[in-house]
Amino acid sequence: MDGLNASEQRELAGRMEKKQMKEFMTMYSNLVQRCFDDCVTDFSSKSLLSREEGCVMRCVDKFLKGSERLGQRFQEQNAAMAQSGQLPGR
Amino acid sequence: MDGLNASEQRELAGRMEKKQMKEFMTMYSNLVQRCFDDCVTDFSSKSLLSREEGCVMRCVDKFLKGSERLGQRFQEQNAAMAQSGQLPGR
């Protein structure tokens, strides 16, 4: 990305904003589906059981914390790899 | 969507048409893959066995009916949620 001049970077940033919104949406939907799939298994009632609700809340917490941790490690590794030049970049 | 004027709604409708085509394609492909995965498990022959074909036909029927029912409930819930204002919209 470092080969871009200021105006090109602005153009790219504009496009990225829309993508980030979408990215966030995907993450949100993944979270809903994942916690639903793992926590809701009883269809003898119409509303969430309290144990299902508790499971969903912990699932969201754990998943967000896990994603945050993965994001940190991912960026560290990405940076390390770019620096080491182990794999020739641009 | 209710904040749009007539010309904006036309513009949106145009874009939506393309998306709906794609949406239909995705649904169709999902259906093929789902029924294939669930019904075809024997690879000792090159052509569909009659029991596999029967399974695929019932699978398509059941899946379409299920999707239709889910679509109805989904729209009811969506409408109810929008009305109740339980979750503040725009």
Place this chain on the structure above:
Amino acid sequence: MDGLNASEQRELAGRMEKKQMKEFMTMYSNLVQRCFDDCVTDFSSKSLLSREEGCVMRCVDKFLKGSERLGQRFQEQNAAMAQSGQLPGR
């Protein structure tokens, strides 16, 4: 696709180039995820075990060969179906 004139075909080819790049990316990512999921199951160490690495290498080989074979059969079937006119095209 045969209803297009030369200029339309050029336009289409241009768009396809971008899509092919993306298609390749998706295939590559699928390959990484598939072989990771199937081969890496031990998290008592930070680096790949040699048996995991061996598994990944064979997985990549087998998956590429499998995809190539599937691609050949897919094209043959597609061509046969178009010719037979079993399913009326355009």
Place this chain on the structure above:
Amino acid sequence: MSFLFGGGRPQPSSAEKIAAAETEIEMVSDMFNRLVSSCTKKCLPPTYAEADLNKGESVCLDRCVSKFFDVNVKVSEKMQGEAGQRQGGAAGGGGGGMFGM
């Protein structure tokens, strides 16, 4: 799903309004696709002994939609709560990491 687009921005342009409506439709459509995937897996056994939905399957699908919406609401409330908390100062331990990508 419109509750996800918290309000307050002044006077959006035509293009912005259309884009927002488009995003909302995509979001609802994505949610519906996921609901179909999850609920058919949970309620329709993969043996397909009969072509019609039986009573048990129908009831299961109805309840599945209801519970899926409940989970959606819970997750949305939780995330808005955390976002508010973080803006308010006392940033909780988790969350947020995945959005800064």
Place this chain on the structure above:
Amino acid sequence: MSFLFGGGRPQPSSAEKIAAAETEIEMVSDMFNRLVSSCTKKCLPPTYAEADLNKGESVCLDRCVSKFFDVNVKVSEKMQGEAGQRQGGAAGGGGGGMFGM
């Protein structure tokens, strides 16, 4: 997969023809990706004892493509039949619901 685009519209414009060709290519490509996913799961055991495809795996892949096409044809015929029936008046019980989203 061109059979999915039933004909009859008069004189499409250049842009429309290109868009249709693009959609068709995307559709074929999506189908191929799904076929790869399904057939490798069904035919290649996840242990990867050897790098080469053995005889059994190769034959399984070939038959898998053949059966995948068969299913595709069956599903397509069934849905076209139902669409026709519905247009003709006697709308069958199922189907269609998911397209009106």
Place this chain on the structure above:
Amino acid sequence: MSFLFGGGRPQPSSAEKIAAAETEIEMVSDMFNRLVSSCTKKCLPPTYAEADLNKGESVCLDRCVSKFFDVNVKVSEKMQGEAGQRQGGAAGGGGGGMFGM
């Protein structure tokens, strides 16, 4: 993931450079999404007995990222090696088939 875009083309235009940067960001983002999916499945048991990550889960996630990168590097090296070999003449038995679609 920038190593995937082997260099050598002379003087790309602005639009090309932006498109390339966009593709790179999409690629990294896609990889991260897959990593999240795989590593949370491998390291977080779906019972969610507690809201916090415990020690074992945290360590597992860290190692999972490390191993995921290792696999990525191995696969990339292998595919570049094969591409080189093929260009050099002695086209190996496998590979390549999926890109010609």
